[in-house]
Amino acid sequence: METILNLNNIHKSFGEKRIHQGVNFELHKGESLGLLGGSGTGKSVLLRSIIGLEKIDSGKILFHDKEVQGFTDELNLSKLRLKISYSFQSGALFDSLNVFDNIAYPLFEHTKLSYVEIQVKVAQVLKLIDLEGIENLMPSDLSGGMQKRVGMARAMILDPEIILYDEPTAGLDPANIENVVSLMLKLKERGQSSILVTHDIPAAIRFCDRILILIDRKIYFNGTVEEFTESDDPNILKFAQGQAKEAHHAS
Amino acid sequence: MSQPGTNEIELPEAKALIDRFYDVGMMVYFFATIIKCTFSRPFYFMRLVDQIRALGLGSISITIVIGLTMGLVMTLNFGYGLAKFGGVLYVPAVVSLSLAREMAPIFTSLLVAGRIGSGMAAEIGSMNVTQQVDAIRALGTNPVRVLVVPRFWSAVISLPLLTSLSCFLGILGGMVVCQNEFGMPPGFYINKVLDTVMIHDFLSGMVKSGIFGAIIAIVGCWRGLATVGGTRGVGESTTWVVVTSSIAILITDFFISKIFLLIWGH
Numbered sequence: 261m262e263t264i265l266n267l268n269n270i271h272k273s274f275g276e277k278r279i280h281q282g283v284n285f286e287l288h289k290g291e292s293l294g295l296l297g298g299s300g301t302g303k304s305v306l307l308r309s310i311i312g313l314e315k316i317d318s319g320k321i322l323f324h325d326k327e328v329q330g331f332t333d334e335l336n337l338s339k340l341r342l343k344i345s346y347s348f349q350s351g352a353l354f355d356s357l358n359v360f361d362n363i364a365y366p367l368f369e370h371t372k373l374s375y376v377e378i379q380v381k382v383a384q385v386l387k388l389i390d391l392e393g394i395e396n397l398m399p400s401d402l403s404g405g406m407q408k409r410v411g412m413a414r415a416m417i418l419d420p421e422i423i424l425y426d427e428p429t430a431g432l433d434p435a436n437i438e439n440v441v442s443l444m445l446k447l448k449e450r451g452q453s454s455i456l457v458t459h460d461i462p463a464a465i466r467f468c469d470r471i472l473i474l475i476d477r478k479i480y481f482n483g484t485v486e487e488f489t490e491s492d493d494p495n496i497l498k499f500a501q502g503q504a505k506e507a508h509h510a511s
Numbered sequence: 512m513s514q515p516g517t518n519e520i521e522l523p524e525a526k527a528l529i530d531r532f533y534d535v536g537m538m539v540y541f542f543a544t545i546i547k548c549t550f551s552r553p554f555y556f557m558r559l560v561d562q563i564r565a566l567g568l569g570s571i572s573i574t575i576v577i578g579l580t581m582g583l584v585m586t587l588n589f590g591y592g593l594a595k596f597g598g599v600l601y602v603p604a605v606v607s608l609s610l611a612r613e614m615a616p617i618f619t620s621l622l623v624a625g626r627i628g629s630g631m632a633a634e635i636g637s638m639n640v641t642q643q644v645d646a647i648r649a650l651g652t653n654p655v656r657v658l659v660v661p662r663f664w665s666a667v668i669s670l671p672l673l674t675s676l677s678c679f680l681g682i683l684g685g686m687v688v689c690q691n692e693f694g695m696p697p698g699f700y701i702n703k704v705l706d707t708v709m710i711h712d713f714l715s716g717m718v719k720s721g722i723f724g725a726i727i728a729i730v731g732c733w734r735g736l737a738t739v740g741g742t743r744g745v746g747e748s749t750t751w752v753v754v755t756s757s758i759a760i761l762i763t764d765f766f767i768s769k770i771f772l773l774i775w776g777h
Contacts, residue, residue, distance in 0.1 A: 313645055338651040345649065352646040354638075366650050369553075414650070 270319035294464035297474030351411030360395035405436030567669030578677035582684025603703035615678035620723035635735025670724030
């Protein structure tokens with residue numbers, strides 16, 4: 261399998277607080293990785309580092325063998341972020357723009373499509389996320405689950421090579437979790453590579469091909485979903501129980 | 512306390528001072544980034560028009576109140592003050608000159624700083640704490656180009672126009688008071704104003720207010736982008752911006768006035 265993203269010996273700290281100490285993993289083309297770990301273990305920081313929103317202290321992040329941290333100028337960072345998109349935990353929709361303008365934002369910025377072509381494309385994406393006809397609503401008119409799905413639509417509209425999902429099911433009711441996971445599975449069927457950061461183990465098991473677990477600032481476990489579910493490693497069992505409790509409290 | 516042989520500074524006052532210098536340095540760098548982004552693609556012309564509409568046109572009502580009030584109050588006070596010495600005839604000259612050179616730019620800028628400076632910090636700060644600024648970056652665009660450059664230029668363009676309006680209304684208010692309180696004919700008042708206020712007096716006020724507009728936008732947007740800590744952080748940022756930009760306007764005013772006096776004389 262072709263490796264499209266390679267994280268090599270990543271170190272990151274905020275002041276005195278060390279977040280990552282030698283994180284290594286690879287993402288292959290068409291693969292879905294689940295990145296699990298307790299709260300505050302730096303899962304989201306890792307995602308942000310991949311698209312250059314955070315600067316790592318040392319190590320290498322290679323996208324198609326090119327070092328991401330070397331992308332310091334605006335043009336190269338922009339090109340990288342068109343190929344790797346980020347779906348934010350809160351959706352991070354622009355609250356001054358309606359749903360249409362939010363989803364169309366990357367198209368207006370990075371393509372030369374006509375307004376009519378953009379309208380068609382936005383309508384197609386809204387159909388894919390089962391939210392047709394909400395183009396004129398403002399983000400404040402949407403539920404949390406709808407905001408996340410619109411955020412995901414915005415992240416996928418330029419058809420990136422990789423989508424980074426930051427806790428897409430956090431804080432959602434079971435029906436909305438199902439909607440979000442179904443959408444991610446639809447995108448996976450289209451061959452999209454992805455990294456899913458989540459506390460939601462059932463969602464990760466349904467969606468991911470491989471599971472990574474961050475413990476003590478390093479990747480403690482890197483294996484298939486079967487290896488994860490069948491593991492009798494006490495640390496993984498303890499972690500899974502902790503996550504189940506955390507998910508229960510969150511719900 | 513700092514220990515001999517170490518570079519650590521633990522005095523809170525010293526740290527606060529260093530922080531202020533750091534802030535000033537960062538704002539100078541931020542200004543350079545704004546200028547760089549202004550003269551390179553992509554441009555967001557429609558966003559600039561929107562901002563001029565929101566910041567400039569939206570500040571007209573407050574400007575009308577400031578301008579008229581300044582003219583009315585100054586003329587009343589100068590008029591009765593100078594009347595004791597038989598100097599009522601000098602009121603149009605004193606009022607118009609102080610409005611054109613100082614009062615209109617300063618008062619308009621200070622009140623607009625409260626309105627648009629805090630607005631910029633609140634809007635951009637809220638976007639920052641809700642990850643919308645990160646989303647702008649993650650979608651391959653630059654928040655300085657998208658958010659800051661249009662606000663910066665709208666402030667630089669709008670402030671001189673608002674100051675002109677404020678100055679005109681102040682002089683008009685002065686004319687009304689002079690006529691009603693001191694029986695001065697409007698024709699005499701206007702002639703005195705036109706004889707006194709030279710084009711460079713008016714221009715110095717315009718240039719000043721343009722610079723004050725730049726200060727308000729830099730302080731407001733920079734702090735907005737640096738906002739952390741949720742809604743509380745947004746509140747702190749807006750307060751900080753109003754205080755800092757007001758102080759910066761007052762200090763800068765002294766130096767600009769000095770420079771203009773050196774260029775054009777007294």
